[in-house]
Amino acid sequence: MADKTEACDVLIRNAYVLTCDAKRTKHPKGAVAVVGRKIAAVGPSAEIEARFKARRTIDANGALVHPGMIDLHYHITQHMIGKMIEEASLEGEDPLAWIGRQYTGMSNALRPEEEQANAQLGALDMLRNGITFFVEPGTVHTPDAVAEALTEVGVRGSLADPWMIDVPGPAFEAITAVKPDTKHCVSALGGQLKRNADPDARVRGHVAIYGVGGQTLDLMRAAKSLGERTGGPFNMHQSQSVDDAEGDTRRFGKNPLVRYAEEGLLSPSCVFVHMNVLREDEIAPVVKSGLSIVWSPTNSWYYGTRQQAPNRIPGLARRGVNVTLGLDVSKAASFGDQAYTAYVLARDQGDYLSPEDILQMQTLNGARAMKVDSWLGSLEAGKRADIVVRRNDLPEVWPRHNTERQQILLARGKSVGIVMVDGEILIEGGRHAKLDESVIYERADRAARTLRERAGLA
Numbered sequence: 001m002a003d004k005t006e007a008c009d010v011l012i013r014n015a016y017v018l019t020c021d022a023k024r025t026k027h028p029k030g031a032v033a034v035v036g037r038k039i040a041a042v043g044p045s046a047e048i049e050a051r052f053k054a055r056r057t058i059d060a061n062g063a064l065v066h067p068g069m070i071d072l073h074y075h076i077t078q079h080m081i082g083k084m085i086e087e088a089s090l091e092g093e094d095p096l097a098w099i100g101r102q103y104t105g106m107s108n109a110l111r112p113e114e115e116q117a118n119a120q121l122g123a124l125d126m127l128r129n130g131i132t133f134f135v136e137p138g139t140v141h142t143p144d145a146v147a148e149a150l151t152e153v154g155v156r157g158s159l160a161d162p163w164m165i166d167v168p169g170p171a172f173e174a175i176t177a178v179k180p181d182t183k184h185c186v187s188a189l190g191g192q193l194k195r196n197a198d199p200d201a202r203v204r205g206h207v208a209i210y211g212v213g214g215q216t217l218d219l220m221r222a223a224k225s226l227g228e229r230t231g232g233p234f235n236m237h238q239s240q241s242v243d244d245a246e247g248d249t250r251r252f253g254k255n256p257l258v259r260y261a262e263e264g265l266l267s268p269s270c271v272f273v274h275m276n277v278l279r280e281d282e283i284a285p286v287v288k289s290g291l292s293i294v295w296s297p298t299n300s301w302y303y304g305t306r307q308q309a310p311n312r313i314p315g316l317a318r319r320g321v322n323v324t325l326g327l328d329v330s331k332a333a334s335f336g337d338q339a340y341t342a343y344v345l346a347r348d349q350g351d352y353l354s355p356e357d358i359l360q361m362q363t364l365n366g367a368r369a370m371k372v373d374s375w376l377g378s379l380e381a382g383k384r385a386d387i388v389v390r391r392n393d394l395p396e397v398w399p400r401h402n403t404e405r406q407q408i409l410l411a412r413g414k415s416v417g418i419v420m421v422d423g424e425i426l427i428e429g430g431r432h433a434k435l436d437e438s439v440i441y442e443r444a445d446r447a448a449r450t451l452r453e454r455a456g457l458a
């Protein structure tokens, strides 16, 4: 046996390691060594333990260890608003009026304090469910305040310029931050990219516009070209429901993805969120373009699959399209429910995605969509140490037979034990290791009361 010649800060041993690398390498009796912010080595436990002398050793006790998960679409400052809306049957009612009163009302009422309170509670919820990096789609009013709040909690985030909408429409009229003007949007685009100058910044920036009928082709062209020039993605909502897909078909004279392809607007830099409604002639352009799809299975299910059927995303994933997941807003489901929902929705569509397929969507595929896969998204030597260590002191994970299915689908977020971001242990023993969580909870409660009062809902 070799001498322990190398030092490491943390060694996770006796682990069932899913590296989520491109080959989906597994080490059922594996270990991971971490030095500083980075992964130093991953491999069979015996080999890694013989090589490293560790400052701290974590025994995973046979539980699953995998990369921190990535949520590609989360409206972080609406985190508590999503949970606070009063639900009602919308039969015979105008849903826009209801959304306007509640959702838009509270969103318009957000000031930096309430945005920070939302961000911290959302970030804590993510970390406790094993999400270490999330992408905000451009609906934060005060990005600097939110970046500061997120950095305190320690989650990685990527922010975009607020409310990039240049087509006036009934869905956006009530949002006070929206200034539907192409010139304004084009000149503001890319304002958050300044954050990427610091390679160690927890909060980064990307290019996004809102989409779903709120964008001209000119604004799309500007966003796509800026994303490509700066080596990042271009992100927007697209074809969430039959209504907005049909609205696009009317204004473009053909189905939107077909029109985008003809206009040269599809490429691997495109990251389109939802894509629940894709018509037959849109499949070929999507597959050919190399774009990424952010699927929100809990959102899709919340609004009813009958609105969107057939959902083609599971089939597209099997055809090699880069599919990743995003919670959108936590309403009746949390970050830990995403994998389970993706799994049953695939079955609902007569398709199949394995728990490993879904974990891959939530790790390497997410990093690929954001163009950060050279340093994030899998457990490989040299990449940043964003790591989840699951627990197996839960009945759902016994007997140890289908470890991936039992941990990912049955135990879900409950089985998240230790969460590390950039080599720093942030969650341990079911709690934030550095912050008093009760401060975050009380701040959230105060902000929630303020929002309801300002929105006239109190």
Ligand SMILES: [Zn+2]
Pocket: 073, 075, 137, 237, 273, 328
């Ligand atoms: Zn969204």
